[in-house]
Amino acid sequence: MKFTFSSFGLALFLLLANIEPSWAFKIEPISRTFTPSGSNATQSYELISDKSEPEAVEMSVVKRAIDLDGKESYEPADDDFLIYPPQIILKPNTRQTVRVTWLGDPNPQQEIAYRLVSRQVPINLKKPEIGKPNRPTGKVDLLLTYMGSLYVRPTDVQSKVVVDSVIVQKNDKGKPTIALILENQGSARASLKNFSLNLTSDGKTIVLKPDQLQEISSKVILAKNKRRFVFPYPTDLPQGNVTATFDYTP
Numbered sequence: 001m002k003f004t005f006s007s008f009g010l011a012l013f014l015l016l017a018n019i020e021p022s023w024a025f026k027i028e029p030i031s032r033t034f035t036p037s038g039s040n041a042t043q044s045y046e047l048i049s050d051k052s053e054p055e056a057v058e059m060s061v062v063k064r065a066i067d068l069d070g071k072e073s074y075e076p077a078d079d080d081f082l083i084y085p086p087q088i089i090l091k092p093n094t095r096q097t098v099r100v101t102w103l104g105d106p107n108p109q110q111e112i113a114y115r116l117v118s119r120q121v122p123i124n125l126k127k128p129e130i131g132k133p134n135r136p137t138g139k140v141d142l143l144l145t146y147m148g149s150l151y152v153r154p155t156d157v158q159s160k161v162v163v164d165s166v167i168v169q170k171n172d173k174g175k176p177t178i179a180l181i182l183e184n185q186g187s188a189r190a191s192l193k194n195f196s197l198n199l200t201s202d203g204k205t206i207v208l209k210p211d212q213l214q215e216i217s218s219k220v221i222l223a224k225n226k227r228r229f230v231f232p233y234p235t236d237l238p239q240g241n242v243t244a245t246f247d248y249t250p
Helices: 005-017
Strands: 025-028 031-034 042-049 055-066 072-076 081-084 087-090 095-102 112-120 145-152 161-170 176-184 195-201 204-208 225-232 243-248
Touching: 025 112, 025 145, 031 042, 042 087, 055 081, 055 095, 087 095, 161 243
Parallel strands: 031 145
Antiparallel strands: 025 042, 042 095, 055 072, 055 087, 055 112, 081 095, 112 145, 161 176, 176 225, 195 204, 195 243
């Protein structure tokens, strides 16, 4: 088994300190798309435990926003969904079904993005042993939180990604870079997997594909949102004023 230094150090620390990691549950699927009405307005998830002890898990939903540089922020969305059950005692080596129902607008004008949060709750579920004194130990629970993607998507929505702006700037090492702002003018999220970026300077045009733009590839732009991407100035593009077009296939 290959260890990085950080993972090996963590494993060694846990062993020496007698710390028990508490990350032995997962949720499936990690991403779902709901409809605002009809049968797909309610969907099921499974919490899965492969641990030898019970775990307490709390479920909630938060509304998701992504700023220009890709940083996510959240706000409570408890009134938008019904989660049953919202708190679970997950028994060892079992599966627990959780049902989530959309309670919001049955006719939203665009897709809405959320996070389904599955959080371990620090609760002692062990029965105390009679006759044994309470002694301090080196055990520490490392609590786990999953944040799955949840979208509420009405019919007849689609993404539309265009170039908002493109500028040439220097990074902190004085090297030229391109700062590209893309705008999703559409009503559904855009997952940037199939695209070509056309850059023109001094009469020459080059075409860049996803495998050449890891800074952009597979990133998400939510409906009616913008994202800024900064990447090195292409060596085969003449220096000068740069214009850009973006061809995207959902």
